[in-house]
Amino acid sequence: MRSGLVLLCTGILCNPAMPQPPATATSVLLGSQAPAIEDGEKTYPITLAVALQLANARPLDVAMAARQVDLAAKQYERARLLWVPNLVVGTDYFRHEGGQQNFAGDILRSSRGSAAFGLGPNIVVSTGDAIYAPLAARQDLFARTAFRQAITNDTMLAVAEAYFTVQQARAELVGAEFARNQAEVVTKKTIALAEGLAPPLEASRAKVELARRKQAVIVARERWRIGSAELGRLLRLDATMIIEPTESPFLSVTLIGEGQTLDQLIPIALTNRPELSGHQALILATLARLKQEKLRPLMPSLALRSTSTNPSGSIAFGGFGGGPNDRMGNFGTRFDLDVQMLWEFSALGLGNRVRVGERKVENQMATLELFRTQDRIAAEVATAFAQWKSASERLREAEPAVQESVKLVSKAIAGMGQTRRVGEFLTLVVRPLEVIAAVQAMAQANTDYAVTIGDYNRAQFRLYRALGHPASAVANSQIGTHYFSGE
Numbered sequence: 001m002r003s004g005l006v007l008l009c010t011g012i013l014c015n016p017a018m019p020q021p022p023a024t025a026t027s028v029l030l031g032s033q034a035p036a037i038e039d040g041e042k043t044y045p046i047t048l049a050v051a052l053q054l055a056n057a058r059p060l061d062v063a064m065a066a067r068q069v070d071l072a073a074k075q076y077e078r079a080r081l082l083w084v085p086n087l088v089v090g091t092d093y094f095r096h097e098g099g100q101q102n103f104a105g106d107i108l109r110s111s112r113g114s115a116a117f118g119l120g121p122n123i124v125v126s127t128g129d130a131i132y133a134p135l136a137a138r139q140d141l142f143a144r145t146a147f148r149q150a151i152t153n154d155t156m157l158a159v160a161e162a163y164f165t166v167q168q169a170r171a172e173l174v175g176a177e178f179a180r181n182q183a184e185v186v187t188k189k190t191i192a193l194a195e196g197l198a199p200p201l202e203a204s205r206a207k208v209e210l211a212r213r214k215q216a217v218i219v220a221r222e223r224w225r226i227g228s229a230e231l232g233r234l235l236r237l238d239a240t241m242i243i244e245p246t247e248s249p250f251l252s253v254t255l256i257g258e259g260q261t262l263d264q265l266i267p268i269a270l271t272n273r274p275e276l277s278g279h280q281a282l283i284l285a286t287l288a289r290l291k292q293e294k295l296r297p298l299m300p301s302l303a304l305r306s307t308s309t310n311p312s313g314s315i316a317f318g319g320f321g322g323g324p325n326d327r328m329g330n331f332g333t334r335f336d337l338d339v340q341m342l343w344e345f346s347a348l349g350l351g352n353r354v355r356v357g358e359r360k361v362e363n364q365m366a367t368l369e370l371f372r373t374q375d376r377i378a379a380e381v382a383t384a385f386a387q388w389k390s391a392s393e394r395l396r397e398a399e400p401a402v403q404e405s406v407k408l409v410s411k412a413i414a415g416m417g418q419t420r421r422v423g424e425f426l427t428l429v430v431r432p433l434e435v436i437a438a439v440q441a442m443a444q445a446n447t448d449y450a451v452t453i454g455d456y457n458r459a460q461f462r463l464y465r466a467l468g469h470p471a472s473a474v475a476n477s478q479i480g481t482h483y484f485s486g487e
Contacts, residue, residue, distance in 0.1 A: 120318075252457055395453065
């Protein structure tokens with residue numbers, strides 16, 4: 001199965017020469033594509049492409065999953081070596097003093113010793129274990145490899161979501177700073193008008209609104225810092241630095257193109273999700289172990305023991321000599337090997353029956369876990385699909401609303417100094433209260449737009465991950481980057 005990260009890095013997102021995203025109508029109207037950095041703050045410039053590449057290497061969950069694959073590979077190698085005997089190399093010295101009984105029952109007293117040196121092969125292995133243990137271990141390795149890919153996909157999603165949380169906070173900060181600047185203009189003009197055309201109450205209202213806009217800037221910057229800390233934790237970056245994406249805060253990314261239906265996407269997910277491949281491998285492993293236990297009483301164990309020295313299982317071939325008392329002599333070669341084929345019936349066969357039952361239950365549990373995973377994946381696809389559809393519809397409405405609100409504030413501020421005569425009284429064409437309401441509407445429209453872009457980007461990556469990162473489902477057969485312009 002092809003890695004989703006590899007796929008991502010073959011497309012436009014991982015192109016280091018990718019141009020900066022074009023300015024959207026909203027960013028132009030707001031007058032900035034990036035929020036200001038406070039004095040003294042250290043920043044860490046990053047792009048979405050770099051963040052996704054780091055997600056494949058730096059997070060501890062990915063490293064732990066890789067080590068689990070390495071462990072499963074070593075266990076598979078060890079299982080394949082069950083047929084290979086152990087080789088013992090060494091020396092042996094034997095000494096006897098005192099009584100010893102012969103075959104007739106007589107006790108004889110002697111003093112003797114012997115010495116040996118050489119080597120010997122030794123193995124005691126069940127033929128069933130030697131055949132089926134590697135099959136099960138290989139499926140365990142396949143499962144661990146699949147689960148490692150699943151963890152990598154999950155980590156990439158977590159990084160992408162954290163990245164877009166940072167971007168959302170930056171977009172909110174851009175709008176908050178713009179709204180604060182407009183509120184400052186409104187406050188100054190209202191104070192100037194308060195002496196004649198506007199009551200002092202209007203000036204107080206403008207000051208209160210300006211304080212609220214300043215607080216919104218502080219809160220948005222706080223969200224940026226918190227989001228930066230979480231993204232830095234996932235990527236294991238310096239926690240003292242503020243992560244500053246180089247793309248526009250109003251960037252939106254499209255992975256799954258329009259025209260896809262839920263009926264089309266769920267089969268894609270059930271085909272591509274690595275978790276399902278992992279659970280299928282675990283089922284095959286339980287089947288191999290089940291067959292192993294069923295055949296265990298019928299398949300003999302092979303025992304190969306070297307018996308030139310006591311105890312057995314040490315030296316089979318080498319030099320051997322000895323003599324009475326402390327005398328050592330008569331050295332020559334010696335070879336003793338014992339080979340056995342043994343059939344074992346655990347607890348008279350009842351133990352074998354119990355072990356077969358255990359393996360059946362393990363197989364049933366693995367099968368149920370596969371079904372549960374299938375249901376969860378289908379629900380994840382349906383949830384992400386609903387989030388994507390909703391965010392797409394909201395996105396088509398959100399940016400024009402920001403554009404209109406910015407224009408409304410601009411016209412309202414321009415109209416504050418204009419007057420008209422109504423009877424004998426001179427009144428303002430646009431009252432400060434109306435301008436303040438326009439600023440509030442603009443601030444809310446920008447927040448809605450920033451939240452919508454964040455929801456859209458997160459929904460895209462959730463759906464992409466829920467599908468198992470299939471190349472066939474990606475827009476234009478590659479990763480497509482879409483900058484929503486409201487046109």
